[in-house]
Amino acid sequence: MTQKTVWLSAxxxxxxxxxxxxxxxxxxxxxxxxxxxxxxxCDTPQTPFCDALMASIPNWTGHVFHLAQDYPTAVGPDIxxxxxxxxxxxxxxxxxxALSYFFEGNIRTDTESSFDPTLNTVRAWYNAxxxxxxxxxxxxxxxxxxxxxxxxxxxxTQQLQQWNNYAVGFYNAPGxxxxxxxxxxxxxxxxxxxxxxxxxVAAKLIFTTTS
Numbered sequence: 322m323t324q325k326t327v328w329l330s331a332x333x334x335x336x337x338x339x340x341x342x343x344x345x346x347x348x349x350x351x352x353x354x355x356x357x358x359x360x361x362x363c364d365t366p367q368t369p370f371c372d373a374l375m376a377s378i379p380n381w382t383g384h385v386f387h388l389a390q391d392y393p394t395a396v397g398p399d400i401x402x403x404x405x406x407x408x409x410x411x412x413x414x415x416x417x418x419a420l421s422y423f424f425e426g427n428i429r430t431d432t433e434s435s436f437d438p439t440l441n442t443v444r445a446w447y448n449a450x451x452x453x454x455x456x457x458x459x460x461x462x463x464x465x466x467x468x469x470x471x472x473x474x475x476x477x478t479q480q481l482q483q484w485n486n487y488a489v490g491f492y493n494a495p496g497x498x499x500x501x502x503x504x505x506x507x508x509x510x511x512x513x514x515x516x517x518x519x520x521x522v523a524a525k526l527i528f529t530t531t532s
Contacts, residue, residue, distance in 0.1 A: 370450035373459040386464035389438035392501025447497030484531040496521040
């Protein structure tokens, strides 16, 4: 995986980090989707959310995605280093600091184990649930879901065909707290609690099959 570009945006006091990379995604012989969530396997009020409905291929020994869903009910103070910069007059410093916050503890010497919340000893990160159903649902290795396709000439004048894009998102503890609050009852979400507090950071790694 070769990092191609990094771009970020900020909304009010909430830092939003998005990194874009270029990779080649190949078919791995995925098994048919089994709708275990309909029979009590996961995604029920009494069970955890599904990691991915795509089954792993036979004899797979590589990384396996596990949904970070141990959402906190309360969070303590956390550093917000981007606050030392004015996003209007110091946008580069503001956004680069937010990016470093996301990278801290998530980038590892082994690419395959990078951005695995279970391995981050600096701070907790969480995934949003309910991204597993259907042909665009999470794959089992890194939890990528299919995003909107890039249409011809959208990425450049020489682009003559559409290309698929894939992504996985993360939320820090304040964001994870709100996700857990909204989805406390898996089958009956409470949108009245969907207000992210200041200090929430949402990060998304976006990958493209574009050559």
